Amino acid sequence: GAGVSQSPRYKVAKRGQDVALRCDPISGHVSLFWYQQALGQGPEFLTYFQNEAQLDKSGLPSDRFFAERPEGSVSTLKIQRTQQEDSAVYLCASSLRLPPGTQYFGPGTRLLVL
Amino acid sequence: AQTVTQSQPEMSVQEAETVTLSCTYDTSESDYYLFWYKQPPSRQMILVIRQEAYKQQNATENRFSVNFQKAAKSFSLKISDSQLGDAAMYFCAYQGGSEKLVFGKGTKLTVNP
Numbered sequence: 039g040a041g042v043s044q045s046p047r048y049k050v051a052k053r054g055q056d057v058a059l060r061c062d063p064i065s066g067h068v069s070l071f072w073y074q075q076a077l078g079q080g081p082e083f084l085t086y087f088q089n090e091a092q093l094d095k096s097g098l099p100s101d102r103f104f105a106e107r108p109e110g111s112v113s114t115l116k117i118q119r120t121q122q123e124d125s126a127v128y129l130c131a132s133s134l135r136l137p138p139g140t141q142y143f144g145p146g147t148r149l150l151v152l
Numbered sequence: 153a154q155t156v157t158q159s160q161p162e163m164s165v166q167e168a169e170t171v172t173l174s175c176t177y178d179t180s181e182s183d184y185y186l187f188w189y190k191q192p193p194s195r196q197m198i199l200v201i202r203q204e205a206y207k208q209q210n211a212t213e214n215r216f217s218v219n220f221q222k223a224a225k226s227f228s229l230k231i232s233d234s235q236l237g238d239a240a241m242y243f244c245a246y247q248g249g250s251e252k253l254v255f256g257k258g259t260k261l262t263v264n265p
Contacts, residue, residue, distance in 0.1 A: 080243050080255030127195060141253060143197035
């Protein structure tokens with residue numbers, strides 16, 4: 039089947055704009071994760087969903103970051119009033135809810151805030 | 153909190169030779185999983201190999217194998233018969249009870265023809 043898809047692949051935003059990043063997980067995958075990857079660094083955890091429930095949002099860097107997964111499938115990561123430090127690649131991963139499910143990653147969205 | 157350390161920012165290997173990438177981690181959990189992921193320049197993170205901490209036997213996947221030393225909290229990746237397509241960033245990752253992955257900073261592997 040199809041892998042994890044993300045859109046857009048690239049996004050340029052002016053500082054202060056709101057952006058929305060979309061993730062389509064692998065069909066049937068219960069768990070969905072968002073990570074932020076700064077240039078030259080390893081990914082860092084942002085938030086985690088099991089179905090539509092957001093079980094962990096401890097990695098969200100500020101209240102400008104918001105994620106949702108209303109029907110337990112597609113997820114959207116929203117960043118309000120973007121700042122230059124938000125520039126990064128945002129990775130989405132999904133897994134079956136098995137202890138633990140191996141996480142499969144999408145291609146990422148590269149966000150550049152000018 | 154768990155941490156993952158990759159002490160080699162860059163490594164290089166000749167085609168067909170063997171290379172070992174190092175990873176150490178810190179945790180107080182007894183039940184966890186360790187992973188190596190590969191990230192080519194295209195950015196898609198690909199699973200290379202996975203190790204369950206309760207298993208003493210080292211995981212292998214074709215040319216890729218690990219040396220898992222639980223007491224030393226060490227988890228190295230050995231790539232045999234290196235190929236040009238192995239060139240990428242390699243990330244070591246830890247997964248414990250919280251399910252999120254904790255990544256190291258990565259090792260950039262160059263394969264020389």
